[in-house]
Structure formats: C-alpha cells, structure tokens
Amino acid sequence: MKFIDQVNIEIIAGKGGDGIISFRHEHRVEKGGPFGGDGGDGGDVYFQGDSGMNTLLPIYVLKHIRGNDGQNGMTKNMYGARGKDIVVKVPFGTLVYEGNKLICDVIDDQKYLICKGGKGGRGNTKFKSSSNPAPKICENGLPGEKKQVKLELKVMADIGLVGLPSSGKSTILKLLSNAKPKIADYPFTTLVPQLGLVKYKDKSFVIADLPGLIKGAAQGKGLGIRFLKHIERCRVIAFIIDFGDENKNPINDFEILKKELKNFNENLLNKSFLIIANKKDLSNFDLNYNKFIDKYKDLDIIKICALDFNDLEILKSKLYSLYQSTKEVVIEKEPEEVYIKLEDDFVITKVYEGMYEISGKEIEKVYLRNPLNTYDNILRFNKKIKDMGIWKALIDKGICPGDTVRILDYQFIWEEE
Ligand SMILES: Nc1nc2c(ncn2[C@@H]2O[C@H](COP(=O)(O)OP(=O)(O)OP(=O)(O)O)[C@@H](O)[C@H]2O)c(=O)[nH]1
Ligand SMILES: [Mg+2]
Numbered sequence: 001m002k003f004i005d006q007v008n009i010e011i012i013a014g015k016g017g018d019g020i021i022s023f024r025h026e027h028r029v030e031k032g033g034p035f036g037g038d039g040g041d042g043g044d045v046y047f048q049g050d051s052g053m054n055t056l057l058p059i060y061v062l063k064h065i066r067g068n069d070g071q072n073g074m075t076k077n078m079y080g081a082r083g084k085d086i087v088v089k090v091p092f093g094t095l096v097y098e099g100n101k102l103i104c105d106v107i108d109d110q111k112y113l114i115c116k117g118g119k120g121g122r123g124n125t126k127f128k129s130s131s132n133p134a135p136k137i138c139e140n141g142l143p144g145e146k147k148q149v150k151l152e153l154k155v156m157a158d159i160g161l162v163g164l165p166s167s168g169k170s171t172i173l174k175l176l177s178n179a180k181p182k183i184a185d186y187p188f189t190t191l192v193p194q195l196g197l198v199k200y201k202d203k204s205f206v207i208a209d210l211p212g213l214i215k216g217a218a219q220g221k222g223l224g225i226r227f228l229k230h231i232e233r234c235r236v237i238a239f240i241i242d243f244g245d246e247n248k249n250p251i252n253d254f255e256i257l258k259k260e261l262k263n264f265n266e267n268l269l270n271k272s273f274l275i276i277a278n279k280k281d282l283s284n285f286d287l288n289y290n291k292f293i294d295k296y297k298d299l300d301i302i303k304i305c306a307l308d309f310n311d312l313e314i315l316k317s318k319l320y321s322l323y324q325s326t327k328e329v330v331i332e333k334e335p336e337e338v339y340i341k342l343e344d345d346f347v348i349t350k351v352y353e354g355m356y357e358i359s360g361k362e363i364e365k366v367y368l369r370n371p372l373n374t375y376d377n378i379l380r381f382n383k384k385i386k387d388m389g390i391w392k393a394l395i396d397k398g399i400c401p402g403d404t405v406r407i408l409d410y411q412f413i414w415e416e417e
Helices: 169-176 250-264 266-270 285-295 309-325 361-369 375-387 390-396
Strands: 006-012 045-050 064-066 086-091 094-098 101-106 111-115 146-153 159-163 194-200 203-209 236-242 272-278 301-303 347-352 355-359 404-407 410-413
Touching: 006 111, 045 094, 045 101, 086 146, 101 111, 111 146, 159 169, 159 250, 159 309, 169 194, 169 203, 169 272, 169 309, 194 309, 203 309, 236 250, 236 309, 250 266, 250 285, 272 285, 272 309, 285 301, 301 309, 347 390, 355 361, 361 375, 361 404, 375 390
Parallel strands: 006 064, 045 086, 159 203, 159 236, 236 272, 272 301, 355 404
Antiparallel strands: 006 146, 045 111, 094 101, 094 146, 194 203, 347 355, 404 410
C-alpha cells in the first residue's frame, strides 16, 4: 500500500437535531399541551489507533470527514436519535495538529475525540411553564465542531533498524518477522518504512525497517530527513552495519549514522541501541570486527548473517531483552491544553448609516439555536439578546427607530422600546 505520512483534512462533527413544536391533539383530551420532542445530539468524530496500519493513505483519499447529524425531535415527545459516532482508524504514531498546535497523539487503540457533535435542540415540551402552558418555543440543534487538521505519521515501532543502504536491514526484517520486504543489492531498495511483527516465545514486538541513510541525510541527501523523523518514535535503535564488504569501513559507517541522527535530533543518541554486525559469512568480517571492537569496547554488538536462520533465535532474544529493559514510552510532547481565547460575546458594527451588524460567537450561537418561526420563539430570542446587553449597546451606539439590525442572515427593524 502506498506510504503516506502527511495529510491535511477537514473534519466536521454531526449537527444536533432540531427540537420541534407540536401539541397533543387527541380525542377527548382537551388542550393536551405541548408534545414536541428534543433533537438528538450530533455524532462525534474520533480517531483510533490501529496497529495493523502503517500509512495514512485511507485518510488521504478522503475529501473530508463528516459526522452523522442527530435526528430532529418528533411529536409525542419523542427524542430524535443521536447521530452515530464516527471512528476513523489511523496508524499508531499519528500526530494531529490544528494549525501548529498538537491536539492529539494517537499512541494506542483508545478512541481520541477530535470533533464534538453539536447539541440537539429542545422541543416545546421542555418550555412548558405555569405562565406559558402551551409554548410555541423550540430550539435548533447546533452545528458540530469543525476543524482543519494536519495528520503526521511518525511510525511507532519497538525497534527501528537504522543503517546505510544495502547493509541488510530488509533482509533482517524478513528473517525476523512476517513481513515480505523487497531485498536487492542496489542502494535505496527500501523507499518507505516497513513494519513487521516479531514473535518471540509468547510475546511479540514490532520492528521498523527504515530507508537507508547516507552522509548528509539530515540536510536532505538521499531519501533525506523525511524518514529520519520515524526514528524519533522507535523505542530502541538497532544499527545495522555491513562488516563483510571489503570496500566498507564499519567504524566510518557507524560514525556517519550517529552523526546523521545527531544532526537531525540530538536526543536520538540518548535512545537505547545495539549494533548488529551483519554479513559474518563474508571473508572480511573478522578483520573488520576486530578493528571495530578495539575502538568501541563497551558497546552492545551482536554478530549475525542475515541469511542464516541459525542466528535467528539469538538475535530475537537480544532485541527482545533490550526492548524489555527500555521502558520509555515515546510520546511526542503532551498535547497542549486547548487554548480558549476569551472573546466578546458580541460586537456591534455600524456598517453604514441606519445599518448595524451584530457578530460574535455567543450571539451567533444564540441565533443558530433559536428558530425565529413563531411569535413565542421571537419573544424568547429578543429577551435573550436583551439579557446579553445587546439592546443597551445598540442604544449606546446611537441606533434610531427605523434602523436595520443584522445578525448573520437575519435582519429586523429597530422600533421604539
Ligand atoms: N552475504 C550476505 N549478504 C547479505 C546479508 N544480509 C543481506 N545481504 C545482501 O545484501 C544486499 C542488500 O540487502 P537489503 O536487505 O536489501 O539491504 P537494505 O539495508 O535493506 O538496503 P536499502 O533498502 O537499500 O537501504 C542484498 O543483496 C542481500 O541479499 C548477509 O548476512 N550476508
Ligand atoms: Mg531495504
């Protein structure tokens, strides 16, 4: 499947259903009273981690993600159904940004709320009171939350295989796991990260075969930094180094790898790591190996031939114990507290002489909530905006009888109080 690790997408949760106005008309029930039910809440949109996925392609092909709307209320006091929640599967390691703000980091198979559905509106039954036993009042459902988000996948594996091209990373992935990566003797055979599940006794862990690094990768050479970011979230790094090739110098190769990781992100060198000295079947191996351990006496090194199944168990057990002893959970950084900007409930603008516009989140919400289709609803709306201080503010601004007031797509003429 095509590897996609960045996607921009719009997400809109479901709208709440509208409450309705209805009255009980039954034989022999006089003045049956209000009977209109509430609308159901709009459905939420969630992300959920799926360990079987390693690409954002299924989301990349969507134009947007839209939640299910709540059903409108019905007569006989029946509630509208709640819009069904939508749960979108994403790979483990998916970071969700709104602008530059990290709002969610999907690191497990929990459901993460991304956009909340709008609240359903109340039906007229809810507005019954001793002063108004037959209210013609209802509310509309509110729109669902809407966000423009950027998803970025940073593959989360227990062990990341890091090495120069052709060092044998994919061969090792194939030896250890169920994955079937492409293997060849030319550089950059692997173009995108590949994941594999390694079974060890009754346990399992995930390894990632990452595209080969070369000198200058952190500055964009070869496949560049695009894939370096995936190493950030691997718990353990396994450096795969070719010790068999007579033209290569494993000491040099190891230094190049460390330098590239460091240039990309210094913290990468603080991760637990081991060195897999590969291609021990080749004649140059011993010479290279002796030089290497002379220089790096205390490092954790394991010799293998990735083509030889005899080395499988020891390699698995080594990787597993290192992974087990490294308890770090790799989280990007805590998603920020959602920052709520305090803004005015309303703003009055004099558009031109005789025309005033009222805008602002709160007043728009009040307007969307209240359908202005009955006398009672209009009275309730007027009372609400008066209570918010809008009338007084209009008078302070110098409004005169006969002037027009606009709120979104609604207009009314100002009359003498
Ligand atoms: N003799 C020998 N050859 C090996 C060994 N491991 C891998 N190879 C060979 O080395 C070549 C490169 O192996 P890959 O597994 O494709 O290397 P890679 O590190 O994934 O390379 P890129 O994807 O290009 O970064 C292939 O021809 C393999 O058959 C080994 O232990 N001994
Ligand atoms: Mg490869």
